[in-house]
Amino acid sequence: MKQRILTAIFALIIFVPFVLYGNLPFTLFVYLLAxxxxxxxxxxxxxxxxxAPAILAIxxxxxxxxxxxNDSIPLIGLDKTEVTVLFVVLLLTYIVxxxxxxxxxxxGFLLxxxxxxxxxxxxxxxxxxxxPNYIFYVLLVIWATDTGxxxxxKAFGKNKLWPKISPNKTIEGALGGVILACAVGVSFQLAAPFPYTMGAMIGITILVSVFGQIGDLVESAFKRHYGVKDSGKLLPxxxxxxxxxDSLLFVLPILYLIGFI
Structure with a gap:
């Protein structure tokens, strides 16, 4: 537990300044994380x-x-859809x-x-x-969901949520996570309001909480399928x-699709 706390503090000390500063340093940091x-x-x-395929994937x-x-990559003049087609063609050619x-x-796995x-x-x-408030809001809601x-x-959980993927998660726990997430979302809106009504923010917070838990289950499914405990060893x-x-990576595209970010 002590190691987990120290690692979390160290990670926040690194991550938060990049989020606050933004601009090119944050972008390069995200490239590294990706x-x-x-x-x-x-x-x-x-x-x-x-x-070779791993290098292509990177x-x-x-x-x-x-x-x-204008959605066009410099020098080669392709957009992201065309680059996807090119990536698929190169992967299939490599098979031969x-x-x-x-x-x-x-x-298919690499794609x-x-x-x-x-x-x-x-x-x-x-x-x-x-x-930066957009990232901090999502992170706080996700952490509140995990905590709740x-x-x-642990206190009231009786009905398993998805035992084949994550045997310790319960339906009661999932609902408790959503409730605490809503409390944090409302508090954040009062302290640093987004240009939305409180009702809309509660709806968005529920969305973040639910899909954050799905994202966590997706990562658990990956690890269970490949028989590993953790995705890596970078953070002791x-x-x-x-x-x-995992939750953040699943939630942010949803918020992008609905126009929140």
């Missing part, structure tokens, strides 16, 4: 012959993170060159992993562009980047 996150997913799969993630003028040692399943990582961290850059789910679930006591940011 690269580490993608490599964690690749490492979980424990497959060989990912050298480059593809970087193109997703980059915000272009390496004689099926890298197969269709591997190509989905890159999109998952890319859309999550791209949304983080967009959110910071609207101001843990304590309410906490695991990897994806272990700490």
């Amino acid at each position: 690269t580490i996150g993608l490599l964690e997913l690749i490492q979980m799969r424990k497959r060989e012959h990912y050298g 480059i593809y993630v970087w193109t997703i993170l980059w915000e272009y003028e 060159f390496i004689k099926n040692k890298f197969n269709f399943d591997d190509a 989905l992993s890159a999109i998952y990582i890319g859309m999550g961290f791209f949304s983080m850059i967009v959110a910071r562009g609207d101001g 789910a843990y304590f309410i679930g 006591g906490h695991g990897g980047i994806l272990d700490r940011l």
Whole structure:
């Protein structure tokens, strides 16, 4: 527990200044986090012959993170959809060159992993562009959800939420997480209001809380499928980047789609 607390404090000391300052340092920091996150997913799969495709996947993630003028990538003149097509073509071509040692399943895994990582961290850059409060709000709601789910679930949890993926989570805990998240969301709106009504913010907070829990279950499903405890070892006591940011990466694209960020 002491190690987890120290690691959390150290991570916040690093993360918060980047969020507050924003601009290029924050963007570069997000590029670094996204690269580490993608490599964690690749490492979980424990497959060989990912050298060249992994490099391609990293480059593809970087193109997703980059915000272009007129949606066109400099020098090559392609938009993100066209880059996706190019990435798929290169992955499928690699299957032929390496004689099926890298197969269709591997190509699909890399494509989905890159999109998952890319859309999550791209949304983080967009959110910071609207101001640091957007990221802090989402983080506080997610932490409140985790805290409420843990304590309410421990005290009153009887009905399992999804035992095959995360055996310790309960329906009661999930509801407790949403309730505490709403309390934090309302408090945040009173202290640093967004340009929305309180009713709208409660609805958005519930959305963040629910999809944050789904994001956590998605990461748990990954780890259970690949037989690993943590996504990585970068953060002692906490695991990897994806272990700490799984909910955030799932929530931010939802907020991007509904126009909150």
